[in-house]
Amino acid sequence: MKYILLGILIVMSILLVKYAIKNKENMESARKLPSPNIVLLGDYDFHQPKNIKYPSLKKILLSKYPLAKVKTYTNDCVMINNINSYINNIPDSFNNKNTIIIVAVGMNDIYKNLLNCSSNKKINNNEENLNCNESTYIYNDWSKEVDRLLQKFNKANIIILGSYYPKLGSVIPACKHKLKVDKYLEEDIDYWNSNLSNYAKNKNISFIPVDKIIGENDIEKDGFTIKETSFARFAKKLLSEISINNA
Secondary structure (H helix, E strand, O other): OHHHHHHHHHHHHHHHHHHHHHHHHHHHHHHHOOOOEEEEEEOOOOOOOOOOOOOOHHHHHHHHOOOOEEEEEOOOOOOHHHHHHHHHHOOHHHOOOOEEEEEEOOHHHHHHHHHHHOOOOOOOOOOOOOOOOOHHHHHHHHHHHHHHHHHHOOOOEEEEEOOOOOOOOOEEEEOOEEEEOOHHHHHHHHHHHHHHHHHHHHHOOEEEOHHHOOOHHHEOOOOOOEOHHHHHHHHHHHHHHHHHHOO
């Protein structure tokens, strides 16, 4: 009988040791899980209209990085002049190499500008706060604000997102207005993406050319909503870029 009891005790001891080892491995794995600070700043509500049925970008990021601190700074009509207040609201403690700030601001400014220009308002290079600006002025305002972001969060990793093209001929929301997509919008987006790409190269920060990921066949019938599978492809590219920056 005593041998049986001894055998049971030995088996129980072995099981307890195995459990302790496995539990320790699990605890170590949990400690090794990445926990970046991720800031989503800008358009697409981030980055899509409110009526989508598939996961938001924030949910996708948290599924990949469950321990991440994700902060979003957006509204229904994000403009370049919102960047300043967003910068002030990002915690100072986020200025470290564990932080990724994703910037997608400017498209609403381009939409609004085209609406103003369609009213045949005169463009005057010598005036400030113009109703109808040359595209150069929109980018100049953007670069000044992003310069400030880079200065304040000089230790963080910044990712700039380019813009994709809505379907030609479609009517898309432009803040509280509607804008018909024509060749002028395509030209402005071309110019915009080129400027953003050059800015990122000059500042040695990451740039994702969203127009190379999202094409006409990736857009729903409304002309601007990204299809689910295409959005997942975009998110995969963004996650890859975050992984590189957070290595």
